[in-house]
Amino acid sequence: xxxxxxFKSGTPVYLQLVDQIRHAAASGGLRTGEPLxxxxxxxxxxxxxxxxxxxxxxxxxxxxxxETIPGKGCFLKAVxxxxxxxxxxxxxxxxxxxxxxxxxxxxxxxxDLISLVKKRLEAFEKKHKATNx
Amino acid sequence: xxxENPVIEIQNLVRRYGKHDAVDGLSLTVQPGRCYGFFGRNGxxxxxxxxxxLNLLRPDSGSVRVFGLDPRKxxxxxxxxxxxxPDVVAFYPWMTVADTLEYYASFRTNWNxxxxxxxxxxxxxxxxxxxTSLSKGQRTQLALIGAIxxxxxxxxxxxxxxxxxxxxxxxxxxxVIGAYQSGDPGKRTVFVSTHLISEFEGLIDEFTxxxxxxNLLTMEADAARDRFKKIxxxxxxxxxxxxxxxxSVKQSGRDVEILANGNSEQLLAELKAHKPEELKIEALTLExxxxxxxxxxxxxx
Numbered sequence: 001x002x003x004x005x006x007f008k009s010g011t012p013v014y015l016q017l018v019d020q021i022r023h024a025a026a027s028g029g030l031r032t033g034e035p036l037x038x039x040x041x042x043x044x045x046x047x048x049x050x051x052x053x054x055x056x057x058x059x060x061x062x063x064x065x066x067e068t069i070p071g072k073g074c075f076l077k078a079v080x081x082x083x084x085x086x087x088x089x090x091x092x093x094x095x096x097x098x099x100x101x102x103x104x105x106x107x108x109x110x111x112d113l114i115s116l117v118k119k120r121l122e123a124f125e126k127k128h129k130a131t132n133x
Numbered sequence: 134x135x136x137e138n139p140v141i142e143i144q145n146l147v148r149r150y151g152k153h154d155a156v157d158g159l160s161l162t163v164q165p166g167r168c169y170g171f172f173g174r175n176g177x178x179x180x181x182x183x184x185x186x187l188n189l190l191r192p193d194s195g196s197v198r199v200f201g202l203d204p205r206k207x208x209x210x211x212x213x214x215x216x217x218x219p220d221v222v223a224f225y226p227w228m229t230v231a232d233t234l235e236y237y238a239s240f241r242t243n244w245n246x247x248x249x250x251x252x253x254x255x256x257x258x259x260x261x262x263x264x265t266s267l268s269k270g271q272r273t274q275l276a277l278i279g280a281i282x283x284x285x286x287x288x289x290x291x292x293x294x295x296x297x298x299x300x301x302x303x304x305x306x307x308x309v310i311g312a313y314q315s316g317d318p319g320k321r322t323v324f325v326s327t328h329l330i331s332e333f334e335g336l337i338d339e340f341t342x343x344x345x346x347x348n349l350l351t352m353e354a355d356a357a358r359d360r361f362k363k364i365x366x367x368x369x370x371x372x373x374x375x376x377x378x379x380x381s382v383k384q385s386g387r388d389v390e391i392l393a394n395g396n397s398e399q400l401l402a403e404l405k406a407h408k409p410e411e412l413k414i415e416a417l418t419l420e421x422x423x424x425x426x427x428x429x430x431x432x433x434x
Contacts, residue, residue: 008417010415048310054318
């Protein structure tokens with residue numbers, strides 16, 4: 001898994017890390033039980049503050065994406081969120097709203113948006129298969 | 134619980150050289166564990182401020198506190214907890230690298246030999262070499278080792294990477310992140326003054342832009358990147374735009390570039406009314422924010 005920071009995106013740096021790790025987990029770039037890079041080497045490599053990486057990992061842990069095993073590091077957890085179904089739905093709705101807003105600003109119609117979503121779902125599916133083979 | 138003192142607290146600091154006010158009413162606060170950027174043009178008063186922190190200069194008025202202590206009265210107590218890397222480093226010419234570090238260590242109650250050995254190896258510094266035979270980059274590396282081995286609670290860096298090649302600069306920053314920040318995060322504060330902002334961008338939590346000895350802008354880095362945005366648009370035809378809410382507007386034919394100060398949504402909406410062919414929005418990096426500080430000044434006054 002390779003991570004990258006873009007200071008021009010306007011998204012806080014720790015959230016960029018959270019998003020990318022979640023993305024890697026969803027697309028099979030990172031598998032259940034696989035260790036995440038340790039904080040120090042990752043911070044050095046990205047040249048970001050260690051606190052930023054620590055904050056990202058703490059956020060991922062509170063979201064139930066990873067778990068910390070003391071003395072061993074951080075690992076991707078099996079999918080199984082501690083949140084209730086409706087809480088999980090709410091989180092996804094927020095993300096969908098963001099995509100809808102972006103589509104509106106870029107003048108992409110509803111039908112096109114839905115077909116794009118389907119295409120992306122297929123793309124993730126394919127990636128997942130490829131990494132599991 | 135006892136509330137923790139800020140590591141640095143400067144209030145209305147004034148320091149004059151003759152009639153010239155180098156620092157003119159500067160205030161800022163650095164909390165423990167932060168990496169604080171101190172940006173300003175040449176002559177803005179950065180080094181003067183840092184020298185007041187270290188009791189190398191005395192303030193004409195205002196107050197300076199480091200760990201809640203007064204540098205004029207508690208110089209030793211403060212200096213035992215901090216380390217400083219200036220822009221130009223000097224060593225005793227008759228000493229070797231090892232002698233120099235030994236000499237530094239003799240002033241310190243704590244000196245981490247493991248870090249010393251690690252960093253000498255990493256920088257490929259020959260401990261037997263005389264300091265006079267070191268290159269500029271190696272001299273800075275030696276100064277950095279000397280600053281990190283005592284594991285100070287506050288690391289003050291004054292233009293540490295100017296004049297160094299990109300690889301040495303990169304290593305310098307990685308060392309600050311890796312070797313220095315490896316301790317208890319509450320006891321690892323960095324105060325860095327620099328022009329090479331983009332290199333320190335990922336490290337900086339909070340920053341102050343100083344101009345003419347005054348505080349122009351203090352912000353959290355993430356908040357600043359969220360607030361200042363650059364919007365670029367290409368309009369279908371040349372249009373006279375009235376975007377008074379923008380910090381600045383540059384227009385060349387059908388291309389427009391505007392800076393938004395927390396009002397990018399509103400400005401985007403105004404631009405969209407002109408049905409642009411292309412519309413892009415991106416955050417300003419800290420360096421771009423610094424470069425735009427002339428415009429910012431208008432916005433803050």
